Structure formats: structure tokens, C-alpha cells
Amino acid sequence: MQTCNRKLIRSQENDTFTIVNSNMDILPVDKTDLHSLSEFLKRNLVYENITEELAKEKIFDDPDFDPEKALKAIINSEIVGFMQGVVRKFKSRRTGFIKLFATDEKCRRQGIASALLKIIEEKLWSENIEEIRILDSSPNYLQPGLDPRYTEAYVFITRRGYEKFDEDVNMEVDLEGQDFSTDREEEDLLGQGIEIKRASPEDRQLVFSFIDENFATSLKEVEVSFKNRPISTHIGLKNGRVIAFATYDANNLNTGWFGPMGTLKELRGMGVGRVLLKRCLRDIKLQGRKTSTIAWVGPIAFYGDSVGANVKRVFWRFKKTRPNRVNPWS
Secondary structure, three states: OOOOOOOEEEOOOOOOEEEOOOOOEEEEOOHHHHHHHHHHHHHHOOOOOOOHHHHHHHOOOOOOOOHHHEEEEEEOOEEEEEEEEEEEEEOOEEEEEEEEEEEOHHHOOOOHHHHHHHHHHHHHHOOOOOEEEEOOOOOOOOOOOEOOOOHHHHHHHHHOOOEEEEEEEEEEEEOOOOOOOOHHHHHHHHHOOEEEEEOOHHHHHHHHHHHHHHOHHHHHHHHHHOOOOOOOEEEEEEOOEEEEEEEEOOOOOOOOEEEEEEEOHHHOOOOHHHHHHHHHHHHHHHOOOOEEEEEEEOOHHHHHHHHOOEEEEEEEEEEEEOOOOOOOOO
């Protein structure tokens, strides 16, 4: 295992990083790195359940993947650092993200992450964005922010100008011993003119238009759900139009990930969302899973009351706005 006992220093002349007595290289990743990258992330992101399949989805299958913004630091043929940046487009707004980052435990506090961040920040700012966020890179994201238990990562980003602006939670549902049948509730809703069903390929445009108009930030994930078999979105309809949706297996695939979901504001409180939630959890349970993660939760009470979900993890969200004079490294 790499000892990483060599240091990096910053040049006083041109603000670049120089490797001292080391053969470290910083290079773009490619798909031949997948196995070594997944093993590296598994060792160093200790609160995540990294698999090779999940690493592929997060890194190479990201629709905004850019190899020039996905960099590995290597010493003696071993990966000792990794950082991925992406730029997301939402209508007219463009935002940069540090989507994933890690440094080998034995190699921290030696400037490796700083060198990676400096390169990626410069590439992100060059794309005319106004802010860079940390990890909450919806729609394809590992977690909706930084778990503060990664204390060294917290210290690292705050020292480099990132400020906390929000926090989120993931909840967890124990699927064992719960009955997610909804026949009676669906019959009651049908009596009020509301049909509950799994979305079909024929519903594609109807659903996408509804999401785009009412829950636009969820559109990309719902699009992913329509590629699954069966389609992993359930919907509510009234008078032939979509009024609610709930989705699973649209991010962090094959991990029991639930969300997003939403109901038209004027129709909330009727139980539509609760039924859609239960239908999704029933599907996840049928996959053989014992628990399900409800990600990036807003209404904690709703999930607690509906299916006994509990807060599992807390995440802090950070961002840095474009400085007038870009030099956070002095």
C-alpha cells in the first residue's frame, strides 16, 4: 500500500503546485480505471456502499461526464486521489459541481486534493458559471451534500472558500414486516375520480410534460425511470391528466433508492402521495431488499407518518460564488 510520505509545495512565482521528490501524476480517468477507482472509493468513502456498478453510474455514465474534469492523482501506479467536476444545465442556468472527491487516507494533508481542486475549479469557472457546489449534483448524485462525519473533507472545503448554505437528510424505511398493499386506498381514490397506476410507455409524453411544468428539477431522474423494466414511476391521474408521481431506481441504481415524488399542491392531503410511495416501496421490497433510502427529504413528518421512515443521515450543502478576483489559494 502506498505510504505517500512525499510532500507538495506551492511555487511562489506562478501559484502552481510542484511535487517534491515524487513521481505523482494528475491524469484524466478512463473506463480502464473503473475497477481500481471503485476499490479506491470504497476504501476512502467509508460511509458509502460503493460498488463497481455504482462507481460506473456516478462517474462514466453521468450525462455530463467530461474526462478533463475527472482526474486521478497517481503515485507509483496507485490512485491516491480522485476528483470529478461537472457542469449541469437547467434551462438558462449553469452550475458547477465538485461531484465526487477523495484522497487516500495515508496521503491526506499533502496537497493532493488541493492540486486536483485547483485544476478542476479553473476548468469550471472557465465555462462561465456563477457558482460551484459540493456533491449535490442532481440528477446523478451519490449523496445530496457532505456528510459532516467526513471531518477532514469539511475542513478542506471550508478553508478553500466554500460556505454552508443548507442541509438535507436521507431517511430509511425498514421494509421487512410492513404491508404496502394499497387496494383499499386506491378504491377510495377511484371513487373521487383519481386513478393510480404504474406509468406505461404510452404515458411518456404526458408524464414528462407534467414533470417539466410542475417539478422540473426531477425530470432527468424520471426519464431514467422510463428506461427501467418495469418502468419505476407510478402516477396518479384525474380527468386524463397526471396529478402526482413517485419514482424509484432513478439514481444510485439497484440500491433501493426512492425519489423523487410530487403531487399538485391543490390536490395534496387526499392520500395520493402516500399510495404512490407505498407502491414504490412494495416494488423495492419485491427486489429482495430489506430497507429503502428516501433521499434528499423535505417533508420528514410525511414519510415518518406514512411508512415509519426515520432520519438516517444528515448532509450539509456548500457553495462558492464566482469571486471578483479568482485566487482563493493565496
